[in-house]
Amino acid sequence: MSKTKRAYKYRFYPTDEQKRLLAQTFGCCRFVYNWGLHIRSTAYKGGVKLSYNDLAALLPDLKKQYPWLADVSSVPLQQSLRHLDKGFKNFFERRAKYPTFKKKQHAQSATYAANALKWNGATLTLAKMEAPLNIHWHRPLPKNAQPSSVTITKDCANRYFVSILVEEDMKPLPVVNNMVGLDLGIKSMVALSTGESVGNPRYFAKDEKRLAKAQRRHAKKKKGSKNRNKARLKIARVHARIQDRRRDYQHKLSTRIVHENQVICIESLAVKNMVKNHKLAKAISDVGWSELIRQLEYKSKWYGRTLIKIDRWYPSSKTCHGCKHVVDALTLDIREWVCPACGVVHDRDTNAARNILAEGLSASACGGSGRPVRAKARQATPIEAGNAHS
Numbered sequence: 001m002s003k004t005k006r007a008y009k010y011r012f013y014p015t016d017e018q019k020r021l022l023a024q025t026f027g028c029c030r031f032v033y034n035w036g037l038h039i040r041s042t043a044y045k046g047g048v049k050l051s052y053n054d055l056a057a058l059l060p061d062l063k064k065q066y067p068w069l070a071d072v073s074s075v076p077l078q079q080s081l082r083h084l085d086k087g088f089k090n091f092f093e094r095r096a097k098y099p100t101f102k103k104k105q106h107a108q109s110a111t112y113a114a115n116a117l118k119w120n121g122a123t124l125t126l127a128k129m130e131a132p133l134n135i136h137w138h139r140p141l142p143k144n145a146q147p148s149s150v151t152i153t154k155d156c157a158n159r160y161f162v163s164i165l166v167e168e169d170m171k172p173l174p175v176v177n178n179m180v181g182l183d184l185g186i187k188s189m190v191a192l193s194t195g196e197s198v199g200n201p202r203y204f205a206k207d208e209k210r211l212a213k214a215q216r217r218h219a220k221k222k223k224g225s226k227n228r229n230k231a232r233l234k235i236a237r238v239h240a241r242i243q244d245r246r247r248d249y250q251h252k253l254s255t256r257i258v259h260e261n262q263v264i265c266i267e268s269l270a271v272k273n274m275v276k277n278h279k280l281a282k283a284i285s286d287v288g289w290s291e292l293i294r295q296l297e298y299k300s301k302w303y304g305r306t307l308i309k310i311d312r313w314y315p316s317s318k319t320c321h322g323c324k325h326v327v328d329a330l331t332l333d334i335r336e337w338v339c340p341a342c343g344v345v346h347d348r349d350t351n352a353a354r355n356i357l358a359e360g361l362s363a364s365a366c367g368g369s370g371r372p373v374r375a376k377a378r379q380a381t382p383i384e385a386g387n388a389h390s
């Protein structure tokens with residue numbers, strides 16, 4: 001068993017009083033975050049790197065200058081400086097872009113550490129609030145869970161969510177013999193090396209129609225009018241629905257793949273991003289390849305599975321899985337092709353997924369460690385890597 005931090009997210013319905021306090025808290029968190037970003041940016045331009053502690057030490061003075069900051073719990077304010085610190089760390093370690101200012105129009109959030117919340121095993125109450133949050137518990141928290149922090153968000157569709165971070169013991173699943181390779185499909189969302197294609201893009205077509213309709217309506221309303229604002233909210237709601245359905249779909253898929261297979265081979269996002277092709281780039285963002293990889297990564301870790309990520313580009317689509325012959329070109333409209341060397345007929349996506357499985361397995365010694373393995377796949381020649389991998 002391994003201990004792991006796991007977030008449980010629920011929708012909740014604040015009272016008017018809670019809404020007011022949360023709005024105030026979001027505003028103060030945003031203010032402190034933007035203030036910190038400004039101070040750190042100014043220092044950074046002057047060649048000075050400030051830390052979380054440097055900024056936290058300035059908070060009391062900031063509160064004297066802006067007394068309304070004291071109307072909300074001080075914990076979320078400190079936490080915003082922690083988020084900012086993380087943003088800078090990610091930037092310095094080249095994982096993210098330079099942090100940007102937070103805007104009122106975007107989703108809002110505030111994080112409460114354990115010292116600013118009360119959890120009695122059934123109800124959750126935040127600092128400065130009298131009543132507990134009215135949470136819709138669509139699934140229970142694990143028994144004896146102790147929340148280590150809680151993040152409140154309000155999305156653009158004005159819905160409130162609480163994400164509760166708890167430490168949990170994860171039991172590995174029983175070992176199974178299956179291994180699978182996954183590729184981003186052209187005609188489906190994901191192609192499996194078993195020949196199965198999952199995720200019909202048409203699943204979301206209805207949502208997209210609804211979104212286009214909402215956008216057209218919004219464009220017709222007078223700027224600054226009440227109706228325009230209503231129409232904007234409508235768009236946000238459709239977006240939220242699309243996002244929810246997508247996320248839900250990805251969770252079902254990643255859970256199923258991790259349950260059914262001991263070893264899972266995929267190409268990393270970096271490899272996918274080398275594809276300089278608009279159609280495929282859109283497919284990658286539509287499918288949420290990075291989110292799917294993220295879920296596969298942590299679920300593999302939880303359940304004792306091995307995830308093999310192929311880090312280097314190789315022609316997975318253009319290589320015949322049977323005889324390893326590599327064809328020169330394979331445009332995106334080609335769904336099926338015949339290997340000129342051995343005559344086998346390939347379904348484009350399945351063949352690619354099979355190659356990814358083989359490449360992942362050959363490039364790493366597989367055990368049931370559950371840790372993601374970085375596969376040192378065959379290095380592409382500069383000429384190969386320079387071509388559009390399609």
Ligand SMILES: [Zn+2]
Nearest residue numbers: 320323339342
């Ligand atoms: Zn062949």
